[in-house]
Amino acid sequence: MMPRLSVWFVRASMIYLLAGFTLGALMLAQDGISYAPAVMAVLPVHMEFLLVGWLVQLAMGVAFWIFPRFGLPHSRGNETLIWASCLLLNAGILVVALELWIPAVFLIGRILETGAVIIYAAGLWRRVKPHGT
Numbered sequence: 001m002m003p004r005l006s007v008w009f010v011r012a013s014m015i016y017l018l019a020g021f022t023l024g025a026l027m028l029a030q031d032g033i034s035y036a037p038a039v040m041a042v043l044p045v046h047m048e049f050l051l052v053g054w055l056v057q058l059a060m061g062v063a064f065w066i067f068p069r070f071g072l073p074h075s076r077g078n079e080t081l082i083w084a085s086c087l088l089l090n091a092g093i094l095v096v097a098l099e100l101w102i103p104a105v106f107l108i109g110r111i112l113e114t115g116a117v118i119i120y121a122a123g124l125w126r127r128v129k130p131h132g133t
């Protein structure tokens with residue numbers, strides 16, 4: 001059964017998929033019929049939502065679910081760290097998106113995301129090893 005934390009990762013990733021495609025569609029329509037040239041400003045957010053919000057987040061959620069579990073009872077690693085990582089990642093994505101209005105916050109968002117990835121790796125580290133060791 002998919003753990004609750006993976007459910008949140010995967011649900012969030014689907015929301016970013018929807019939002020990212022919507023922004024892409026708006027830009028594509030602008031390319032075709034030029035209804036509002038300012039809409040092209042959403043390109044960095046389109047890239048952020050789809051590459052980090054959707055793809056990276058989906059991989060993180062599914063990896064937390066299916067990586068091998070060790071010990072008895074079977075453990076999924078340090079779940080508190082992974083919850084923190086999920087919150088940091090999503091906060092980071094939203095802060096990066098704020099760059100549409102406040103360009104300087106971009107760096108803060110990237111720092112949050114980098115922190116999320118480091119914490120995630122630390123939390124999952126012990127689940128990455130060869131079978132039988």
Ligand code: HEM
Pocket residue numbers: 021023024025026027028031043046047050051
């Ligand atoms: C996996 C899904 C997607 C990812 C990872 C993605 C990512 C990107 C990236 C990285 C760029 C920038 C390319 C560059 O500057 O050379 C881009 C541009 C663009 N994307 Fe997407 N995209 C995705 C899906 C879509 C979809 C579904 C649409 C339309 C419905 C779309 C519409 C556009 C448009 C129109 C541009 C170009 C904007 C311009 O003229 O500068 N994308 N996308």
